[in-house]
Structure formats: structure tokens, C-alpha cells
Amino acid sequence: MPKQTNRKNEHVSLAEKFYPRQQSPFSDIQFIHHSLPGIDVADVDLSTSVAGLTFSAPFFINAMTGGSDWTGRVNEKLAIIARECQLAMATGSISAGLKFPDMADSYRIVRQTHPNGLILANLGAGHSVENAQRAVDLLQADGLQIHVNAPQEIVMPEGDRSFRHWLDHIQAIVDNISVPIIVKEVGFGMSRETIQLLDDIGVDAIDISGRGGTNFAQIENYRRKDYKLDLLEDWGQTTPVSLLEAGEVSLKTAEIIASGGIRTPLEMTKSLALGAHLVGLSGEFLHLALNDIDQAITTVQQWKETLTKIYTILGAQSTPQLQQAQLILRGDTAHWCYARGID
Numbered sequence: 022m023p024k025q026t027n028r029k030n031e032h033v034s035l036a037e038k039f040y041p042r043q044q045s046p047f048s049d050i051q052f053i054h055h056s057l058p059g060i061d062v063a064d065v066d067l068s069t070s071v072a073g074l075t076f077s078a079p080f081f082i083n084a085m086t087g088g089s090d091w092t093g094r095v096n097e098k099l100a101i102i103a104r105e106c107q108l109a110m111a112t113g114s115i116s117a118g119l120k121f122p123d124m125a126d127s128y129r130i131v132r133q134t135h136p137n138g139l140i141l142a143n144l145g146a147g148h149s150v151e152n153a154q155r156a157v158d159l160l161q162a163d164g165l166q167i168h169v170n171a172p173q174e175i176v177m178p179e180g181d182r183s184f185r186h187w188l189d190h191i192q193a194i195v196d197n198i199s200v201p202i203i204v205k206e207v208g209f210g211m212s213r214e215t216i217q218l219l220d221d222i223g224v225d226a227i228d229i230s231g232r233g234g235t236n237f238a239q240i241e242n243y244r245r246k247d248y249k250l251d252l253l254e255d256w257g258q259t260t261p262v263s264l265l266e267a268g269e270v271s272l273k274t275a276e277i278i279a280s281g282g283i284r285t286p287l288e289m290t291k292s293l294a295l296g297a298h299l300v301g302l303s304g305e306f307l308h309l310a311l312n313d314i315d316q317a318i319t320t321v322q323q324w325k326e327t328l329t330k331i332y333t334i335l336g337a338q339s340t341p342q343l344q345q346a347q348l349i350l351r352g353d354t355a356h357w358c359y360a361r362g363i364d
């Protein structure tokens with residue numbers, strides 16, 4: 022088996038091995054309850070839009086996999102969930118599909134299974150404009166995610182060691198690819214400084230993908246055969262902290278997507294109230310897809326019903342209106358805000 026194919030399988034099996042994870046940083050966030058919601062359940066519309074794309078639900082299946090036969094079958098299951106629940110879906114990095122043409126089907130299966138769905142392609146920040154276009158074409162993708170994952174690369178023995186040109190590469194892709202460009206982290210979160218740089222070059226959306234869920238420092242460390250680099254296992258900003266950092270930037274072009282450790286409708290709602298326009302889940306969907314698929318579809322439909330109920334008690338008729346909901350911050354999240362001068 023080629024090294025890259027084996028790595029794709031290991032990422033999926035280790036993400037599932039380390040599920041479920043530590044205590045959620047969302048326990049630091051609490052809504053203020055008001056007793057007169059002023060709306061009915063029937064008034065609620067869950068849809069949202071980001072980068073000119075319309076999503077019927079405020080959450081989607083975020084980037085994970087492809088690049089081997091087994092992960093192609095995982096992609097098919099994820100795409101069935103997406104199709105049956107009318108969700109958008111991103112594939113994992115298409116790099117392997119570009120390098121090894123016989124692996125392209127493990128990504129293409131997503132478009133074949135969900136022909137009318139909103140599908141996002143995914144590639145690392147080291148790639149050229151030409152590769153970005155090939156990734157979009159492979160999936161007839163509606164948008165392209167570019168992942169930035171320096172801590173993961175550093176812990177990976179075979180990982181990249183050169184990050185100098187990432188911003189230039191992203192800029193070239195933004196300038197030359199016609200579908201919306203989303204720059205995303207992979208579970209290490211973002212600072213306001215990073216978000217500002219990405220907004221300055223005109224990216225359409227930024228997925229802050231924070232710490233608190235799938236932990237790629239832990240996964241890559243576990244894969245290492247020589248010596249362990251576990252000092253990075255709690256590296257990065259949590260998802261709530263990253264959203265609060267994003268709130269400090271006056272964004273010109275980019276809209277914010279939340280991901281990283283989001284598992285429940287209440288955590289989705291908290292992310293949206295902290296300023297996200299859309300929420301991505303990876304580890305949670307992987308766990309569902311690796312188990313009973315009918316149960317997965319039922320669970321996702323229940324999430325939508327629960328979201329409608331939470332929006333109602335918050336008096337929010339639509340996803341954008343959630344941004345007016347009032348929150349109290351506690352614990353480490355409140356300390357971070359104090360240290361960084363966030364009101």
C-alpha cells in the first residue's frame with residue numbers, strides 16, 4: 022500500500038479511536054434566558070448563506086477523507102447522509118487524488134452519490150492554482166477549502182517543513198479560481214491576526230476550526246515511530262476563543278465558519294451566536310458514518326428539530342438573528358478575553 026494511502030486510513034481510524042474527547046470548551050459559554058421569546062416554532066428558518074452559497078441547514082459535513090479504497094467507502098456513506106439530510110459536504114484533501122489518478126474515484130464518489138448537493142473540494146496551502154482548478158473540476162465543486170495545518174505538518178514525520186509561501190499561494194488561488202475560497206484550520210483555531218491577513222487578501226470565508234475536538238497533534242504523534250512530540254497536543258485556540266478573536270476584526274470580504282469539537286445542536290447554536298454564519302462537524306459525522314447509517318440519518322434530522330426549538334426559545338427566527346443572542350463567558354474563555362482585551 023502506498024504511504025499516502027495508509028496515512029489516509031490511519032487518520033480515519035485514529036480520529037475514531039480518540040472519540041469521544043475531552044470536556045468541551047463550550048461549557049464556558051452560556052445563553053442568558055429571556056422568558057418571552059416573542060416567536061413561534063413555525064416562524065424559524067434554519068437556512069444560512071456563506072460566500073454566496075445557500076445552505077438549507079446551518080451545519081455541514083466538514084473535510085475529512087478520500088485517497089484510499091476504504092476512505093472512498095467512508096466518503097460514500099458521508100455523502101449518503103448529506104444527500105438524505107440535505108447537507109453540504111466537503112471531501113478531505115484531494116492532493117492524493119491528483120497525484121494518484123486511480124485514487125480519484127474515492128473523492129468522485131461524493132459527487133456521484135450526491136449529484137445535486139453543495140460539495141466543497143479541499144487542498145493544502147502549498148498547492149498551485151493549476152492543482153486548485155483540478156481539485157474543483159474533479160468534484161464539480163461549488164467551493165474550495167484550502168487548509169492551513171502547520172502544527173500537524175510539523176508533528177508528522179513526512180510533513181511539510183516550508184510554510185513561507187502559503188499566503189502567496191492562497192492569494193493566487195483567490196485571484197484565479199472562480200468558485201468561493203474558504204481557508205480553514207484543522208483543529209488548532211485562529212488568531213485575529215491570521216483572520217485579518219486572510220481577509221486582506223480577499224478570501225470568501227474563513228473556517229477557524231478550533232481546538233476541542235479532533236486533535237491532529239495527538240493523531241500524528243501517535244503515528245510517529247521515532248520519538249514523540251507531545252508538547253503540541255494542547256496547542257492552539259479553542260473554537261469559542263477563535264470566534265471571539267474573529268469578532269475583533271472588521272471583515273471586508275470574509276464570512277466566518279465555526280468548526281472544531283462541535284457535537285450538539287446547542288454547541289452549534291453557541292457558535293452561531295458567537296458570530297459564525299455556518300458550522301462544520303467532522304469527527305462527529307465520522308463517528309455516525311462508521312456506525313449505523315439509518316441511525317445517523319435519524320440523528321441528523323433530530324438535530325434540525327432541536328435547533329429549531331433552541332432558536333425559538335432564543336427568539337431567533339433566522340440564523341443571522343442568533344448573533345443578537347446574549348451570552349455569558351466563563352472560565353478559560355473569559356480569561357483569554359481579559360488577556361487579549363476582548364470586551
Ligand code: FNR
Nearest residue numbers: 036084085113114168207230234235281282303304
Ligand atoms: C480531518 N480534517 C481535515 N481538514 C482538512 O482541511 N483537510 C483534510 O484532509 C482533513 N482530514 C481529516 C481527516 C479526518 C479523519 C478528520 C476527523 C478530520 C480536519 C477537519 O476538517 C476539522 O477541521 C477538524 O477535524 C476539527 O473538527 P472536528 O473533527 O472536531 O469536528
